[in-house]
Amino acid sequence: MSSLVHQFSHEDLLRNRDDIAAGKLWQFPGGIHPPQRKELANKTAIRRLPPPSRLLIPFKQHIGQPGTVLVQEGDHVLKGQPLTAPGPNSGLPVHAPTSGRIKRIGEHPSAHPSALPVATIELLSDGEDEWAEKHPIADYTALSSSELIALIAEAGIAGLGGAAFPTAQKLAADGQLDYLIINGVECEPYIVSDDRLMREHAAGIVRGIRILQHISGVKNVLIAIEDNKPEAIRAMQDACSGTENLAVRIVPTRYPSGGERQLIQLLTGREVPANGLPKDVGLLMQNVGTAYAVYRAIILGEPLLERVITLTGEALQQPGTVWAMLGTPVDTLLKQAGYVPYPNARVIMGGPMMGFTLPTLDVPIVKGSNCILAPAKRELPASTTEMACIRCGACADVCPASLLPQQLYWLARDHDHDGLREHHLADCIECGACAYVCPSEIPLVHYYRQAKADMREQYIEKQKAEIAKERFEARKARLEREKQERLERHERAAEARKRALAEREAKAAETASASGSDTTGEPNKPANDRVAAAIARAKAKKAEQQKAAQATENPEGQADAKPEAQTESSNSAEALKASPDEAPENDPGNDKKARIAAAVARAKAKKAAQQGSD
Amino acid sequence: MSMVAGIIALAVLALAFGLLLGFAAVRFRVEKDPIVEQIDSLLPQTQCGQCGYPGCRPYAEAIANGDDINKCPPGGQSTIEQLADLMGREAKPLDDAHGVEDVKKVAYIREDECIGCTKCIQACPVDAILGATKQMHTVIADECTGCDLCVEPCPVDCIDMIELQQGPERWKWDLEQIPVTQLATEVKS
Amino acid sequence: MSESIADTDVADEASAETTNGRFDEVRTLTQNGLWSNNPALVQLLGLCPLLAVSGTVTNALGLGIATMLVLIGSNVTVSLVRNFVPSEIRIPVFVMVIATFVTLIELFMNAFTYGLFMALGIFIPLIVTNCAIIGRAEAYASKNNWQLSAIDGFMMGLGFTLVLVLLGAMREIIGQGTLFDGAELLLGDWATVLRIELFAVDYPLLLAVLPPGAFIGMGFIIAGKNWIDHKREQRNQTDSVKKVERARVTSA
């Protein structure tokens, strides 16, 4: 609320609350009107598919730490059974979306623009879809907020709007809240998941909202829906009718009014401070899908196992919405929607504005996925050649965050990180409105992403450099100290030696070996001698090998190494035996020594081979 | 007459200003130039010595004394540019006599082959290698700066410099580098 | 001032490669003054007179020679007194030396090349503020003996004059199609024969005659120099493969 105090004086705040209650709508700057194309998928009801034969469940499907795995390869799991335990820092668990056998736990391409492999559990469905025990709560009002939050965390619920921020964490934040905003705006073209969900499950959503209200203690709820979804509006209004404090707000269709910050500005005229959260201005926002998932988790006792996915695009024969189990591979879904592939096709996870193209279809649906868009070849104009920026400022006109996209673009190209910070790159929500209108077809968002990644990387590097510097200096100090100690010790030893010499010459050897028992200081002398001898031998051999390798061709160099390594191993074994020094635990037998020697020989041989091949 | 007046006036003025400057020189003496610290904080602290100086700080001092700013391969072009900014000089391309900019790497010890000689431990400028005499050594990957100073001393050549594994979180949006051929045959139509 | 720019890599290279003979030093000074550290093209000093009086070759030459004389004089004087001047008053002393020389030159020009004096106007006293002069005093003359300082002054002055004359020639040719127009102001009446009319212009290209032309011309000269440097560097790049020994931070 402290930020609210900054934004509004007390009277203004009161007036602001009255305005909100009266249903006033504000404006956010910028925004665009891309073709909606929602009719492709919103005609039919949400289909439920049979469980896919193979599910790919990444450990981490939310923002935060991944959990630790609870199952092993080969285990049989039941539907709803947790597969990971939540990691530290409000991590979320993942659950088995259906019953089956764990085939593999390992790396698999991720549902990420990079498709870099991440830790994933591969589950083979047994087709039974057999539930583990569910724990429905009959009367949630009997439970405290924290208990319910724990249940929501256990159910693995993350924001289903796309960001996949752990819902429990969002709910757990304390602070006085004015309004709970339920985001049913779904402003991205093509996507109709929330639309269909609201049409078909309005009652469940409202029950979920009630639970959220109970947890957060917010009296008033605003449900925001864009005016291009009349059926959903009607359904929600019907579900809300007769209930108090639940208001459906119809917002004009404009992208990106569904962005959290934009919607807040639109509905309340408040601005979430940079680096702040909606709760700083007394608001809490949840997606309709999340509200529904909360309802299922608490009332039905079902953890988050599936979500509504829009399958759309003209490359699909049966576009529509489906309940897809988390972990369903994209190609399975596409096949069921009648995907007609063509060379160099685009498959986009998410919408056309903020989604990302998939390099491979063998990636799973995760909690944050809401749409698979498979456009036909000419459906969405692909980006053409990037031309020079003409500073027309169209990007600035549409930026919902009032940034200066072209300025950011110049700065990003210059790698001017200070400038980027000064121009608030961090406040860019990557909505893509700027790139959409750019007459020069500059992939602006891509520049920003790279710049953000660069800055993040540099920040990490900087941290690392600090640590490295500290360690380097600590090491220097340590070496200095050790040198001092050694000097002193040598002095003492010399004195002792002198004394000993005066007393008895025979004892001199013992004094010397005693001084050698230090581990961190000068390495043991006899041991050193031994290794040195081994290396000297190895070197001599290598020289021979080199000659041989140069004389013949390189493959022989490697072959030659074997027998010689053996002879050497016997040599070094003898050498080891001959030195009765400390570290007996290191001496399990000739075997190990032979291995060491072999390693040395191998290394030499390899080097020789390389040199030979050069 | 005017000549004498002019001469006297100038001489007196000069005398006065000379006194003033003498006073100012003593009164406002600047103690130390902190520029070395600033330079040092820009360097990557790999302590790799590729610049020809034993460590980052000596190089920072050298830069402050006028050495070229393009001798740090681990820092790469971005460091050169930051240094150029700081020093008010022109950014030059990296002097490849000192090596070339490379991807970030960490040292990895093939533990089977390690003979426990501790040479690498002594070579590591940031104490990122664990181990003791005749015991297998291992690199603390998080602390390793990738300077590769440990590679050369290893008598059995069991240290590799491997590319730092990056997850999706640290991906740099280099779309061209995604291996698109992978698993491409999965879609059957 | 230009200390950091002055004495750049070329100086280092030359002194590193050869023994510090006087001849090499002179060669380095020549190279610096005329090309690699040219006051007008590289240090971008003294642009005010450079741009204002380079309308014709004659004016350019006049101011160039005046500047050169001041440079030599001030460099020699500064070098001679450098050991007696404490560092905190060196700038006032340098300025005084320079101002004296400029005033002397101004008086002499007024007396002997009156026409040119009238043409150059305010720009002669303005030589005092030409940073190239105090820059050389500070960067070179205060650290070297007087002979070398004199050569440095001469070479820097020559470099400045050459650029000035080049710019003057460009502007004069483009602007009015002549060369050495009004040379008699500088060199006496016989010099009228020097005037070359390259082509007759009905309408002089005033842009070249006016100050904007000086800026544009200067831009082209600098670009030309950079282009030549770039080409030379490209040519040299192939044969400069050196390997610098890596320092070991740690004992190995």
Add this chain to the structure above:
Amino acid sequence: MMTQMRRNGLILAAFALVSTILVMTTQWLTEDRIAEQQRSELMTTLNSLIPPALHDNDLYADCTLVTADELGLSEPQPVYRSRREGQPTALALRTTAPDGYSGNIHLLVALNDNGTLLGVRALSHRETPGLGDKIEVRRSDWIHSFQGQQVRGADDPRWDVQRNGGMFDAFAGATITPRAVVNAVQRTLLYATEHQQQLFNASANCSQSGDMQ
């Protein structure tokens, strides 16, 4: 601290002393020559206007300062008198056209004792190069068109540019400059013929050695 201050002060003072003496000496040495230069410069212009046959006096010395609105400025302007055998023959007046295209145009107007123009020269101006600067003798012959002209009065219709029905050519692209010059010359001529006697009789009082600027 005191010693350092004293040392700095004295060194600086010493430098100042030497510098000033040097400058003063040079000035003293060149003084005469500079005066001579300025004089000869003006003489060149005067001589080109007033033929040597007309005078046997020192034009440069026979100079008086007059202040008149007709001469364009409020400061005194020098007037050079030419005499032969003591008889007045011609006058050369410095005058200013205040309404040039960009500021004042300084002129030297010479006329003989019967009010006929001997010639006009532009001494300094800031007119547009290529357009207005055709009033300079080295750029155009235009200024010679004044030679031999007389003025009949303040409203003499011939004293205007051709465009307005006068007798003077207005060079292409500019009317303001020639008109300003024509008007200034006309005014000066009227003034000079009217006050001819007075001007010749005034005492020579141009004590400063010719101010050309």
Add this chain to the structure above:
Amino acid sequence: MSFYIASSPHTRQRRTTARLMQLVIVALIPGILAQWYFFGWGVILQLLLAVTTAYATESLCLHARERSSLSALRDNTALVTAMLLAVSIPPLAPWWVIVIGVAFSIIVVKHLYGGVGQNLFNPAMAGYVVLLISFPLQMSSWVAPVELTGQHLSLFESIHLMLFQYTSEGYSVEQMRMVASGTGLDAVAMATPLDHIRTDLSQGLTLSESLQAPLFSGLAGLGWQWVNLAYLLGGLFLLQQRVIQWHIPAALLASLALLAALGTLLAPDQLPGMDIHLFSGGTMLAAFFIATDPVSAATSNRGRLVYAALIGLIIYLIRSFGGYPDAIAFAVLLANMCVPIIDKYTRPTTYGHPRRKLQ
């Protein structure tokens, strides 16, 4: 099978630079037609010459810079530059004037600064200024509007005049101008209304006396008022097409009109009024086509208001008190120089950041 990978957004508005420039060119047509009607064939000839020169120099530069010339040529920016310059210069100026001007615009102002989008200055106006200060004579000999001359110089005579600077009968533009000033009617060259007023005022005439000249009739000078109205029409088309935003034209015209009104109030006999300022000279062309050049204008809407108001102010000051009759080019270039600082101080407040208080 591999997939097409790209960064979001995956859809675009498809309103390319080339398309925007095409619209600008379309919007110029009414003005060009008006100019052709009132000032004759010279306008068209200058346009042809300008466009040819622009394409030639543009491809030359692109070639020298080792850029693919085709796509860059197709962006039409050089075309717009050339056209703006061509309609700004006197229709019967010698052929080499426009060639030098366009070449300078494209080579020096555009490409030496780094090509499209990198130029600090409006190329057309920089070219115009170069011409104006280099060839003041040629640049100040305008053509009399058809209402005064009765008929145009024929196409042949126009070409002859542009090539040789004499008509086939041996008259130069200046000579025709002289005749015109004598008789007022039977020649083609004369001063523009603004030039005329300026000359008269400097001769001590009052404004109302000056406006008695046959050149003035109606709003703001024969021919010119219609040309300005035609450009206004084109400008409104651009606004309607959302090629330009209202900020620049509105602020420019408002500031100029306001100052003119103020001037009339203070010195009605010395300072021309709003009608003259708005509908004479290049005002409308400047407001809708020149000042709105995105590359050299300010970028934020608030900045655009400041930028355009500044242009209006400078135009007014130079027209009223400066050395040149019209001042569009100087005003635009001076305002171009101020753009970085305007941009710096008019940056919109980013969402979620505290509003900056004015100090």
